[in-house]
Amino acid sequence: MNRDDFHYPDAPYFLSHSVGLQPKTTRAVFDTAFDQGWRAGDHNVWDGWLSTIDNFKANLAGLIGAEANEICPQTNISSALTKLLFSLPREKSRRRIVMTQADFPTAGFVLKMAETFGCTLDFIESGPGLANPANWAAKLDDDVLLVFVTHVFSNLGLKTPVAEITAAARKAGAISVVDVAQSAGIVPIDVASWQADALVGTSIKYLCGGPGAGWMWANPALTTKCAPLDVGWFSHANPFEFDIHNFQYAPDAARFMGGTPNPAPFAMAANGIATIERTGVSAIHQHAQKLISHFADAWRGGEFISHITPGERGAGVIIKPQDTQESVNRLQCTGIGFDQRSGGIRLSFHLYNDENDIDALLNALA
Structure with a gap:
């Protein structure tokens, strides 16, 4: 689709669910946006660095249909979720947090910390039923504080009906938090409709922006009710006031920022998003779905242990060949990029993959 925009390895690469490939423009952009001013001893280097973070927020806002001031850069998802969890308004009658057995473990580790203020975790069973909004609605009642929704599960391949789940959460008066780690950049996201x-x-991952550039989007209606504990001078309504006796939360998502930000990863991440946006997430999603269908229709060497139903899947699959170890050996010999999860071989598809990659994969698995 747009392979020439990326540093692509010699063999087919199906690991975007783990690390998206680097755009060819990233090194030059990083040099301009981060390194150049520092190297030159620019007295105003922080002006450029803060503009780099603003650029990241603006690019991401365009991708998900948000406003830039609703986005707060974070180191990673664990950090973002922790800041959010301990900032939430608490109600004595709401002591349950709903999530699933299929969520990425880091979310479970963070949300379990809610036990320190009296909440308990309530898990929905893993499996294809997670694509049915009724199974989520059945768990949501007036004692639920928060429902954690994974948009696309990394080890299931299943895509949840987020809009229906968040609607059920609103009806129950619960807060909804959506993990888009495995969907941003490959599955369309629209915060307004969700x-x-x-x-x-x-x-x-699919945003091809490198590590260290996590993020949080916070609905303004929730933000003003949140009182983060992990704060710093960039959480302040006026960071440059410099009055140690006067802390006021920023009126927008910046209240979740904390201390001095690291602009370096966001220079790379902003360029990754810009590269993705040149093609468009909807077009990339359609392309990836065609590649999955091609592979699913042609491969007959075992079974799919991930969710493969069109319309209910993300951009990855997990397969269990008849002889998994033999298949792993063949893939490794050809240099094809993959990993292993849930007792099978995990593969994902992005804009830089094409039909020739699928054919090479099929030949290696034959």
Whole structure:
């Protein structure tokens, strides 16, 4: 589709669910946006660095249909979710947090910390039923504080009906938080139609932005009710006031920022998003779905252990060949990029993959 825009390895690469490939323009952009001013001893280097962070927020806002001031850069999803969790308004009658057995473990580790203020975790069973909004609605009642929704599960391949789930959460008066780590950049996201309370995400996967550029989107209606504990001078309404006796939360998502930000990863991440946006997420999604269908229709060497139903899947699959170890050996010999999860071989598809990659994969698995 747009392979020439990326540093592509010699063999087919199916690991975008782990690390998206680097755009060819990233090194030059990083040099201009971060390194150049520092190297030159620019007295105003922080002006450029803060503009770099603003550029990241603006690019991401365009990608998900948000406003830039609703986005707060974070180191990673764990950090974002922790800041959000301990900032939430608490109600004595709401002591339950709903999530699933299929969520990425870091979310479970963070949300379990809610036990320190009296909440308990309530898990929905993993499996294809997670694509049915009724199974989520059945768990949501007036004792739920928060529902954590993974848009696309990394080890299931399943895409949840986020808009229906968040609607059920609103009806129950619960806060909804959506994890888009495995969907941002490959599956369309529209915060206006979802009406979630918050999103947490990363730039390292399908956004092709490298590590260290996590982020949070917070609905303004929720933000003004949140009182983060992990604060710093960039959480302040006026960071340059410099009055140690007067802290006031920023009126927007900046209240989740904390201390001095690191602009370096966001220079790379902003360029990754800009590269993705040149093609457009909808077009990339359609392309990836065609590649999955091509592979699913042609491969007959075993079974799919991930969710493969069109319309209910993300951009990855997990397969279990008849002889998994033999298949792993063949893939490794050809240099094809993959990893292993859930007892099978995990593969994902992005804009730089094409039909020739699928054919090479099929030949290696034959």
